[in-house]
Amino acid sequence: MVIGIGGAGSKVAAKLDAQATLINVSETELEKIPQAGRRILAVVHAEHGRFRGSRKNPSIGHDAYLSVRRELQELARGGMVFSSTGGGTGNGITTGLLQDLAARETIPESEKTSFGLVLPYAPLEPAEFVRNTIDFLRGPLSEAIDSGNTGNIFLFSNRVKFESRLSEEAFNIKMVESLKVFLAIPDKNDTLRLLDGHIDPEDFSLFMARPYFNHFTYFDYDPGTPFGKQLEANTNALLLPPETPIEALFLIEVPAGGDPTVFYDVLQHFNDLNVAPIYSVVENPELKQPFITVGLLYSRKPAELLDDFNKRNEQHAQVKVRKSLEQYVDLPRLDVSLEKEAKRAAKQRGSDEDILQVLKRLGKL
Amino acid sequence: MKDLFEEQVENLSEAHFLVLYWAAQGEGRQAKYNITNCFDDLKHCGITRTKQTAVAAVEALSALRFVTLRGEGNRRNLYISRHGARALEALVLRQKFTPRSSAYLEGL
Numbered sequence: 225m226v227i228g229i230g231g232a233g234s235k236v237a238a239k240l241d242a243q244a245t246l247i248n249v250s251e252t253e254l255e256k257i258p259q260a261g262r263r264i265l266a267v268v269h270a271e272h273g274r275f276r277g278s279r280k281n282p283s284i285g286h287d288a289y290l291s292v293r294r295e296l297q298e299l300a301r302g303g304m305v306f307s308s309t310g311g312g313t314g315n316g317i318t319t320g321l322l323q324d325l326a327a328r329e330t331i332p333e334s335e336k337t338s339f340g341l342v343l344p345y346a347p348l349e350p351a352e353f354v355r356n357t358i359d360f361l362r363g364p365l366s367e368a369i370d371s372g373n374t375g376n377i378f379l380f381s382n383r384v385k386f387e388s389r390l391s392e393e394a395f396n397i398k399m400v401e402s403l404k405v406f407l408a409i410p411d412k413n414d415t416l417r418l419l420d421g422h423i424d425p426e427d428f429s430l431f432m433a434r435p436y437f438n439h440f441t442y443f444d445y446d447p448g449t450p451f452g453k454q455l456e457a458n459t460n461a462l463l464l465p466p467e468t469p470i471e472a473l474f475l476i477e478v479p480a481g482g483d484p485t486v487f488y489d490v491l492q493h494f495n496d497l498n499v500a501p502i503y504s505v506v507e508n509p510e511l512k513q514p515f516i517t518v519g520l521l522y523s524r525k526p527a528e529l530l531d532d533f534n535k536r537n538e539q540h541a542q543v544k545v546r547k548s549l550e551q552y553v554d555l556p557r558l559d560v561s562l563e564k565e566a567k568r569a570a571k572q573r574g575s576d577e578d579i580l581q582v583l584k585r586l587g588k589l
Numbered sequence: 590m591k592d593l594f595e596e597q598v599e600n601l602s603e604a605h606f607l608v609l610y611w612a613a614q615g616e617g618r619q620a621k622y623n624i625t626n627c628f629d630d631l632k633h634c635g636i637t638r639t640k641q642t643a644v645a646a647v648e649a650l651s652a653l654r655f656v657t658l659r660g661e662g663n664r665r666n667l668y669i670s671r672h673g674a675r676a677l678e679a680l681v682l683r684q685k686f687t688p689r690s691s692a693y694l695e696g697l
């Protein structure tokens with residue numbers, strides 16, 4: 225079951241699965257998305273919330289969570305939830321869901337929920353988005369990870385959208401297409417001729433049920449170049465960069481008659497990192513050269529993750545203060561050289577005279 | 590002889606450097622700087638807690654002829670010598686130690 229929460233989350237979820245369930249506090253926003261399996265309107269006690277959304281305020285979203293709590297928990301069981309971390313609805317409702325998951329004793333592997341979270345691009349997006357994201361990462365997300373009750377968490381970043389100046393639609397398509405490549409691993413394993421190893425749907429869902437961050441990527445694999453270098457050069461720009469993996473999974477597709485042993489280098493790479501990956505090698509007659517899809521699970525501490533956002537938040541605050549000073553306060557410009565001032569003050573005290581000058585003056589040098 | 594001088598300078602400690610520095614500074618301001626002031630300043634900088642150490646540093650500089658000790662009244666005042674001036678110059682240029690202010694001289 226694919227679930228989209230809030231404006232951004234709903235758009236991504238609907239692109240991934242036309243039968244996705246969409247949740248929003250605003251009826252208008254819900255109706256904007258043409259295809260969906262089900263639309264659920266989360267109720268906010270304040271009347272105006274229904275048409276105006278959460279207005280970047282996660283507490284409105286969190287209030288609304290109470291109205292869909294039971295239903296959402298049921299739907300999210302074993303499913304995948306998409307949400308942004310910057311806005312009000314996605315952040316607020318997902319916060320509620322994560323807190324409930326974290327509070328539970330244990331959750332069976334088959335019932336764990338994966339999360340696709342879209343993080344704002346701090347330099348260009350509103351300061352509220354950055355602040356909401358900081359609270360989200362610091363609080364509910366980190367608690368949920370510590371509890372081990374979530375499945376994989378995909379941390380998408382809006383960086384590529386802003387740097388490549390993509391439309392929201394184009395960026396969402398890019399994100400979903402990319403995710404589809406990763407999610408297609410078990411199907412490819414089933415439909416294409418198996419040459420070595422295997423990743424069946426059960427293996428794949430077990431991997432998806434691990435409570436770590438997932439960084440997946442895919443690229444044309446060149447057996448002549450060390451795999452580590454290729455991986456480094458081909459990290460998925462749509463996701464936050466990965467840390468050293470704890471677990472890994474890869475699928476290599478080789479062209480018809482291609483060398484099925486190319487995977488040993490990849491295996492060796494992970495072995496050097498003390499990771500024993502799940503893998504599979506299949507023959508794909510449509511390909512001209514080997515193609516690899518890799519999933520890396522890592523457990524980057526949210527504190528470190530927060531750092532980048534915190535720095536940016538501080539910059540935002542400084543710029544705001546400076547701008548309001550420029551607009552409202554008329555300050556005369558003083559060109560003060562602190563070094564010169566310090567020297568002048570020291571000279572007045574008589575403590576700064578260079579000791580070598582003193583010795584020369586005394587005739588001792 | 591030049592090598593010996595180099596070696597002597599090389600082996601001076603921070604306490605020696607500061608004593609030379611303050612003696613020169615005091616002399617530059619025509620203030621008398623004596624062993625007691627020297628002990629107070631070294632103590633203030635946290636370099637020593639005993640007067641013996643302060644006296645030892647001054648005695649060593651005096652034995653190397655880097656400072657001259659002159660009994661004036663009931664005080665023994667420090668004066669930097671030409672050798673001492675060259676030694677201090679070498680230490681300042683090498684930036685081996687950071688000068689610190691003398692509580693006695695600053696308080697004047």
